[in-house]
Amino acid sequence: MGTAPFFYGGTVATTGKVGYTRNRNRHSAPVCLAAGVKNTGTGVLRLPGDRKSKKDDINRTGKVNWMEQSVSHALAVTAAKGRLLGMDMVHRAASGHIGGSLSAMDIMTVLYFHVMRLDPARPQDPARDRFVLSKGHCTPALYPMLALRGFFPAEELKLFRSIKGTLSGHAEMGQTPGVDMSTGSLGQGISAAVGMALAGKADGKSYRVYTLLGDGEIEEGQVWEAAMAAAKYKLDNLCAIVDVNGLQIDGATADVMPSEPLDKKFEAFNWNVIPVDGHDLDALEAAFVQAAECKGRPTVLLAKTVKGRGVSFMENQAGWHGKAPNDEQYEQARRELAAALAELEGGASHE
């Protein structure tokens, strides 16, 4: 690990003032930072267009915490890039699931650029952390992360859903570097993740297994079969994340099939439950640390999100679950996403 340009070769300091340790002990390997972060060699992280006047720069104690801010800021930049790439992919392919990908992009960014121990040069490394995209249709969130992380050239993204490419509509192991399990049929990924965690326990390995589910997906009974099994085997090396965007193809989950209270359901299945704002990068990081620290139980992050996050006319619209924008819509969506990225990068235009 540590050879890719966006790896930071040292450890990241923390003030501890946000109530958790960012640099966990288990991270003996270099902590991976977001794409675009440069190591200045002085221990100070510089970001393109780093600014120091935002409200976010000030932590809860009221003190400015540059280092913390830099990491989160870098992740925010990466997530913004991911959204742009995902939008490009779906528009070019004229198909794909953009709504749930935009809702999951921040979660995916924190996982791929901060939490998971991965080596893009060795995608089959037995010691790697595993990720299973149980909501397997949200490849417009997964593939940009894999490309930005260096598993394959970003050029490949242009062949998303194309017969000429390797990036299938739903995730495929064996075909796409970095994909640990073939998914797409809802409810099945979490079972595979349970199996991976079980294997890790059996072999005394330290890798962790992450799986992302949709809040519509959990209507599948298999999810709860898997939840029981994970608790039975005390899989504290397993962390599920439910992307609670409240919408599924036919409308609001509350109307199609009410699944709340999700926290009480998972608690009743003997899981460690952490509700979290799925767009708050700091909160997500903290939640993943808490998950890793929980022993004897699997953890689920109930990540409250906005479907279509980042594009005004897609937000909270079930209709954008699996629809590609037309040229006009795409231009507007791209303008909005590019503006968000530009703002993060300090005014540099990405148009």
Place this chain on the structure above:
Amino acid sequence: MSEKIATRVAYGETLVQLGKEYPNLVVLDADLSGSTQSAMFAKAFPERFYNMGIAEANMTGVAAGLAACGKMPFTNSFAMFATGRAYEQVRNSVAYPRLNVKIVGSHGGLSVGEDGATHQCIEDYALMRAIPNMSVLSPCDANEMRCAVRALVNYDGPAYLRLGRLAVECVTDAIPGYAFRWGRGCVLREGGDATVIAAGMMVQMALKAAEILAAEGISVRLIDMHTIKPLDYELVLKAALETRCIITTEEHSVIGGLGSAVAEFVSEHCPVPVVRHGVYDTFGRSGKAQDVLETFGLTPEGVAEKVRQGLKLKRD
């Protein structure tokens, strides 16, 4: 003919043997370990046995995850649930990524007996055969089962193995030169008038049918087709060319199983009569296994009658 032993028992014993040789072999069951005989493995290797409860879909997916991390999982349930309840998990989580998971379905066919139609799986060959990447095995006796399980661990990929509930006669160990080869049928008896291709315990029935027919002056070749997929096309073609009449027999629906596989191939490559013997698009029913089998014509006489029917269709 020697000992009578159920193929599921031979399977359970062999699994324990293989467990000693293959440290990555793990076994999962869905609350039927006493029936599927995976309990033997559970006793010998408790740390490598996972009882997943009555949740076949999850069991299959968990096996996929274990395989993705280098384990060699055998999942166990009744054929009905292993292939029916968890069909789509087998398809999408196991076969599609071509993971090294062995799906084992015990109590296949009507010989489940008293439990009745809900538990009498007559579609498992069809379901599993239709899935790309899947292999389908249905050994006829204990000797063949031991060979098949060993072959399974030496095969890197998804496969389905059917086990039978009833104790059946061991026939293959008495055949001179018998050797189990993956994807290769075994000629148990030579003959020139017609060829019977059988799987599972219909092999024993077909052997008896051949005796009945021999007394009538009809010479029947018998192929034990333990591997239904990949089918031994060479052997089927040879039989079609040389005997010009084929009868298939299986403890399974005539739709989609061994009979279909043979008929599909023969009709495209060497059209001769193919008469399928099995369960004729109907559910089974509750009763003592022997009574159920007789009611549905899964008997030596049932096979013999189909051979006579085939011979009437045969052209020179």
